[in-house]
Amino acid sequence: MITVTTTDLLNTIDAALVQYVEPSLGDIGGRSALATVRHLLHFVQVRIEREGQVLLDDIAALKSTLTEVSSYHRSTGDDAGAAAEALDAAAAPDATKYRSLNDLAIEARALREALYKALARLQALRATRGDNPQYKALRATIRAYIVRQIEQEGEIVAPAFFGRGPRR
Amino acid sequence: MDFTPDHLRRYLTHKLGAPAEIHDVERFSRGTSRQTWFVTVTRSGSVESETLIFRTDLPAGSIEPSSLEQEYFVYERLGHTDVPVARVLFWEDDPAWTDRPFYVRRKIEGSWNIPGFLDPDPRYDELRIAISQEHMRKLALVHHVDWKGLGFGERFAVPRDEADCGHNYVRQAMRQFEEIRGVGLPVMLEVAEWLQDTAPVAPRIALCKGTNGFGEEVFRGRELVAMSDWEEASIGDPAADFAFMQYFAPELTRDGKQIWGLAQALDYYRSVSGIDVAIDSVRWYGMIRAMRLIIMSEKAGVAVHEHPALAEIRQAWTATEVGYVCRQSMIAAMGLSSPPPASALAELHETIEAPL
Numbered sequence: 001m002i003t004v005t006t007t008d009l010l011n012t013i014d015a016a017l018v019q020y021v022e023p024s025l026g027d028i029g030g031r032s033a034l035a036t037v038r039h040l041l042h043f044v045q046v047r048i049e050r051e052g053q054v055l056l057d058d059i060a061a062l063k064s065t066l067t068e069v070s071s072y073h074r075s076t077g078d079d080a081g082a083a084a085e086a087l088d089a090a091a092a093p094d095a096t097k098y099r100s101l102n103d104l105a106i107e108a109r110a111l112r113e114a115l116y117k118a119l120a121r122l123q124a125l126r127a128t129r130g131d132n133p134q135y136k137a138l139r140a141t142i143r144a145y146i147v148r149q150i151e152q153e154g155e156i157v158a159p160a161f162f163g164r165g166p167r168r
Numbered sequence: 169m170d171f172t173p174d175h176l177r178r179y180l181t182h183k184l185g186a187p188a189e190i191h192d193v194e195r196f197s198r199g200t201s202r203q204t205w206f207v208t209v210t211r212s213g214s215v216e217s218e219t220l221i222f223r224t225d226l227p228a229g230s231i232e233p234s235s236l237e238q239e240y241f242v243y244e245r246l247g248h249t250d251v252p253v254a255r256v257l258f259w260e261d262d263p264a265w266t267d268r269p270f271y272v273r274r275k276i277e278g279s280w281n282i283p284g285f286l287d288p289d290p291r292y293d294e295l296r297i298a299i300s301q302e303h304m305r306k307l308a309l310v311h312h313v314d315w316k317g318l319g320f321g322e323r324f325a326v327p328r329d330e331a332d333c334g335h336n337y338v339r340q341a342m343r344q345f346e347e348i349r350g351v352g353l354p355v356m357l358e359v360a361e362w363l364q365d366t367a368p369v370a371p372r373i374a375l376c377k378g379t380n381g382f383g384e385e386v387f388r389g390r391e392l393v394a395m396s397d398w399e400e401a402s403i404g405d406p407a408a409d410f411a412f413m414q415y416f417a418p419e420l421t422r423d424g425k426q427i428w429g430l431a432q433a434l435d436y437y438r439s440v441s442g443i444d445v446a447i448d449s450v451r452w453y454g455m456i457r458a459m460r461l462i463i464m465s466e467k468a469g470v471a472v473h474e475h476p477a478l479a480e481i482r483q484a485w486t487a488t489e490v491g492y493v494c495r496q497s498m499i500a501a502m503g504l505s506s507p508p509p510a511s512a513l514a515e516l517h518e519t520i521e522a523p524l
Contacts, residue, residue, distance in 0.1 A: 028197040028521060035520055036481045043488060109351045116352020123361055146355045147504045150495045154508075157492040162509065166518045167485055168200070 010045045014038055032168045039167050043160040047101065054152050055104035062111035063087060065145045069118045072138045081121060086114030115142070169224055169266040171195070171205055179265050180209055180220075183258065187212040198280065198383065198519065200482045201232040201399055201464070202239075206275060221254065224270035228471035228478040231464045231486055232399045233344040238323060240271040242398040245318045251309050252276075252394050278388040280396075285382065286415070286522060296418050297428050298390050301436055303381065303416045306392045308441035311374040311406045320375060324403045327373060333405040334367030334452065340402075341459045348467040359459060359498050368449040370405035377401055381414035383517065400460065407445045410434065411453035414517055455501055458494040465491030490516060 017038060025031045069083040090111060093099060119142055122135070129135040161167070170176075173190040180188035189210045196204040205222040225236050243256045254273040261269035282299055284292040315321065327336035342360050345353075378400025386394035400412065410417070410430065417433035420426070434445050469487035472479040493508050493516060500507035 029195055032197050032520055033481050036485050040481070040484055040488070112354065113352045116354050116357065119354050119357050120352075123357060126361075142354065143358060143504065146358055147499050150355065150492070150499055151505060153492050154496055157489055158508075158512070161489045162512045162515065166520045166523055167489070167515065168482055168519050 006048050007045055010041055010048075014041055017041075035166055036168050039161055039164065042164070043157070046156050046160040050156050051101055052104065054156060055101065055108050058108050058149055058152065059090075059104065059111060061145055061148060062108065062115060063090065065141060066111065066114055066118065068138060068141055069115070069122075072134060075134065082114045082117040086111055115145070118142075169222065169268065169270050171207075171222070176207055176209075180207075182265075183260075184211055191217055197521070199397070200486055201397075202226060202230050202236065219275040220257070221273050221275050222270050223273070224266075225268055226471070226480055226483065227268070228475035228480070228483065229467070230399075231468045231471075231483060233348055233463055233467060234399055236269060236271070238401075239399045241323055242401050243271075243273060245320065246313070246398075248318065249309075249313050251313060252306065252392060253398075254394050254396070276386055276394040278386040278393045280383050280386060281522060282382070282387055290422060293420055293422065293427065295390070296420065299387070300416050300418065300428065300433050302390060302392050303385070303413075304433060304437040305440050306385075306395060307377070307380070307406075307409055308437060308443070310377050310395070310409070311372075311441060311443060313375045315375040315403055320403055324401075326403050327370075330370040330373060330405075331367075333370035333373060334456075335364060337402070337404055337408065337453075337456045338363045338367070338459075341456060341463060345459075345463050345466070348463060348470060350466060350470045350473060353462070353466070353495075355495055355498060356459065356462065359455060359502065362502055363452070363455055363459075366452065368405070368407070368446065368452050370407065370449075371444050371446075372406065373403060374406045374443075375401065376404055376406060376408045377412070378409070379412050379414070380409055381412075381416040383414055383519075383522070405449065405453065406441075406443055407449035408453040408456060410437075410445060410450040411457045451501075455498060458498045458501075461494045462491055462498075465494065 017034060022031070022034055025034060066083040066087050070080045070087060073080045073083070090107060122139060122142075125135070171193055173193055176193060177188055177190045180190070189212075190207065191210065192206070192208040194206045196206060198204075203222075203224050203226060205224075206219050207222060208217050208219045210217040223236065223239065230236065237259070240256060240259050243253055246253045247255050254276050256271060256273045259269070259271045260266060282295070284295050285299060325336055325340045327333045338360050342356065345356055377395060377398065379397050380395070384395075384397040385392050386396060402408065410433075417428075417430040419429040426432070430450065431447060434447060434450075438444055465486050465488075468479075468483040469491070472484050472487050493512060496505065496508045497513070499505045
């Protein structure tokens, strides 16, 4: 078992950059790049610690929202479309296998793409169904998902960047 | 392009038709969308050296969705007007000399930095107001350019009429997003629909500069001697330029009285341009600005994803924090969430050369 955690390593790398690399940089371009590198290292650290849960929550929310989209289209007699296909493609993960942040991000991206297409389709129907209560409720559900997802993104971006000095 | 002095000497000797001596080559540290290089050269037979500016896309692709060639076009065309711009010299895309196109323009003496402008001390208020007014005068020149006569209409997406200006920006933004996106962002569709429902009518159809203000222009003393960074130029509502402006309408309140701000800057602009820009329109175009920044963020993200070894570190930053701040700002403007802290927005423009 390696005692040093990834967080420990990132903290030590950052300290080395400040102690040894920064003082040796004469030109503004190098110092600017180093400022960006330090911010991004910190972002990587926050993501390692928190993004797994954020992505799991996002995947669950996306599946739930796409299920509502799919149900709506079925109830109106439409073809269920991309939402249903994306849900079918997102098979239940093997609970015994570790899923990396990349694996989770790939799944979330595929589901988000399906929601994007589903929303575009719903927007095209707005002229004829805009006053329909089910249509309005579904659009509100999607809007609530969008807001929640962006706010969750803030939970990993804000502590990594805000108030920590020039980015470049 | 190989920016080693030896290659530049050979290239400029070939291009200028006479031996050229290279004295200095420096990459400009500001700017994120493209590369800017300062090359100081002496031509044969001349005792005076001159500095040329080379502009080229980033190796992994520019952050800006419009082309470098469009930027060159804008500079070339504006060279025939009263708008202060550096003169372009030539465009180069010969693979014998460069692996990606670039263009060259003259450097105008001056600086993007204005000592004291960001210093909160009230003794700099008079300077801040004078600079703001100077910028308004120069924006007025831009907005009165005969863009049709100069051929901009054949290069840019032109709105049908004043009522179509805002809609045209939304269409353009979504077209660009579709061209560059890696994955769909539902918030873009939601915001586009909201903007289409609320688009203002423009006071006139004008050439607009796009990103402008502190850090984007060249000053000599208090005079704005060169307007730079035309990559986001458009044909549309002058209000857009006030939403794309950095710092040049500072909100100044002294002893409980507002002595300057966006409202006063717009009044002054109206007095010199005759164009009435509504403050609500400026707020609406702030959403267009956020959409465009998200497009740039996504384009940067795709570059980092597809060419991680070629991408620049700033592209990685643009792909992360910048995109998030703009998404949060957009849903806040729609009344769906809280805005990011004002300090976080200001920090996006902060550099190690001009700390807040």
